[in-house]
Amino acid sequence: MSNYKIETKCVQGGYRPGNGEPRQIPIVQSTTFRYETSEDMGKLFDLEASGYFYSRLQNPTCDTVAAKICELEGGTAAMLTSSGQAANFYAVFNIANCGDHVVCSSTIYGGTFNLFAVTMKKMGIEFTFVTPDCSAEELEAAFCPNTKAVFGETIANPALTVLDIEKFATAAHAHGVPLIIDNTFATPVNCRPFEWGADIVTHSTTKYMDGHGAAVGGCIVDSGKFDWMAHAEKFPGLCTPDDSYHGIVYAEKFGKEGAFIYKATAQLMRDFGSTPAPQSAFLLNLGLESLHVRMERHCANALAVAKFLEGHEKITWVTYAGLESSPYYALAQKYMPKGTCGVVSFGVKGGRKAAEQFMKHLRLAAIETHVADARTCCLHPASATHRQMNDEELIAAGVSGDLVRLSCGLESADDLIADLAQALETV
Numbered sequence: 001m002s003n004y005k006i007e008t009k010c011v012q013g014g015y016r017p018g019n020g021e022p023r024q025i026p027i028v029q030s031t032t033f034r035y036e037t038s039e040d041m042g043k044l045f046d047l048e049a050s051g052y053f054y055s056r057l058q059n060p061t062c063d064t065v066a067a068k069i070c071e072l073e074g075g076t077a078a079m080l081t082s083s084g085q086a087a088n089f090y091a092v093f094n095i096a097n098c099g100d101h102v103v104c105s106s107t108i109y110g111g112t113f114n115l116f117a118v119t120m121k122k123m124g125i126e127f128t129f130v131t132p133d134c135s136a137e138e139l140e141a142a143f144c145p146n147t148k149a150v151f152g153e154t155i156a157n158p159a160l161t162v163l164d165i166e167k168f169a170t171a172a173h174a175h176g177v178p179l180i181i182d183n184t185f186a187t188p189v190n191c192r193p194f195e196w197g198a199d200i201v202t203h204s205t206t207k208y209m210d211g212h213g214a215a216v217g218g219c220i221v222d223s224g225k226f227d228w229m230a231h232a233e234k235f236p237g238l239c240t241p242d243d244s245y246h247g248i249v250y251a252e253k254f255g256k257e258g259a260f261i262y263k264a265t266a267q268l269m270r271d272f273g274s275t276p277a278p279q280s281a282f283l284l285n286l287g288l289e290s291l292h293v294r295m296e297r298h299c300a301n302a303l304a305v306a307k308f309l310e311g312h313e314k315i316t317w318v319t320y321a322g323l324e325s326s327p328y329y330a331l332a333q334k335y336m337p338k339g340t341c342g343v344v345s346f347g348v349k350g351g352r353k354a355a356e357q358f359m360k361h362l363r364l365a366a367i368e369t370h371v372a373d374a375r376t377c378c379l380h381p382a383s384a385t386h387r388q389m390n391d392e393e394l395i396a397a398g399v400s401g402d403l404v405r406l407s408c409g410l411e412s413a414d415d416l417i418a419d420l421a422q423a424l425e426t427v
């Protein structure tokens with residue numbers, strides 16, 4: 001499929017049925033797989049032959065969908081995980097161990113921030129957070145001798161900052177470590193981070209890829225470009241023998257193209273088991289088939305809504321990288337010329353109380369903690385996810401009391417704007 005355009009890959013990537021085989025991807029609802037001899041199975045356990053033996057590690061339905069996402073991103077290997085959280089945990093933990101360090105953009109998803117700054121810190125992995133807008137010198141200063149990776153989000157959730165991927169890739173490579181990009185909000189339809197120097201891409205497929213609020217999931221894709229063996233002293237897990245698989249060396253046996261995903265599957269999926277159900281992978285694939293069509297509409301609706309809000313007297317500020325007034329407009333044009341995402345955030349004049357009042361009167365936009373759904377939804381963090389914080393604490397967390405996050409769905413932009421207009425009248 002590699003010569004086809006992204007739209008064609010969304011629809012047909014990852015799966016090509018043979019003569020008389022099902023047109024839709026089969027759901028292989030089986031935990032286990034049958035073999036003729038113990039020798040046959042033994043080869044699988046030694047990673048000498050490839051094949052399925054237990055769905056905690058690999059399942060054909062999940063692999064088919066992972067192969068489609070791999071094609072969409074332009075990678076060489078990919079795996080699905082049961083959530084975006086699992087994808088980011090595996091992607092980092094696959095190369096950073098106790099005593100290691102990671103450089104990370106400070107504007108990342110709250111769940112990822114907690115995973116890194118609290119839970120992985122308890123595992124002995126330290127993170128240094130740098131603002132995505134930092135200078136090359138400030139970024140350089142964040143590295144330590146034990147740094148093993150750099151991490152950021154193409155478009156941050158919910159801050160909506162745009163990452164200068166090339167700047168972060170250059171710094172990571174100067175230090176002999178890979179750049180991991182969470183590409184959830186942009187999706188490969190709008191941005192392919194590998195084309196800008198990223199080495200590993202992760203996704204919460206729960207968002208636009210699924211797109212219908214149906215199944216939680218995640219994905220990790222390897223570009224196949226990072227040369228682990230050239231920095232073997234930094235990555236012993238990939239470049240020295242794994243005793244739990246008869247001493248194979250992943251970077252030797254599977255090369256640059258396959259080592260990262262093989263190791264994450266053979267060790268992390270084996271031991272942590274954050275595997276998706278085949279049924280969830282099937283639902284994800286239904287979403288992927290229309291991803292390119294939906295992203296275009298999500299972005300068009302968000303831009304129309306952002307422009308309406310920007311001109312409204314009861315709105316104090318609007319954050320959307322597709323607006324020419326955005327400080328991220330130039331970066332967005334460079335990395336995402338087709339559009340950014342469907343999420344817009346803005347402030348309602350009158351602060352916390354006014355924002356609450358406004359949201360109460362919305363008819364189409366439902367109040368949810370979700371984003372990237374076909375149905376428009378919104379959240380007032382100050383009265384929901386961040387409600388325990390006072391006004392000063394909210395500002396320190398980058399979430400002002402008046403902030404409303406709106407995820408524009410696939411409805412008519414006219415209807416969405418009319419809904420916002422009537423709710424603003426009540427404020």
Ligand SMILES: *Cc1c(COP(=O)(O)O)cnc(C)c1O
Nearest residue numbers: 083084085109157184204206217
């Ligand atoms: C939602 C989200 C995650 C976490 O994904 P889950 O599927 O909810 O586990 C990670 N990164 C980003 C950017 C997200 O929006």
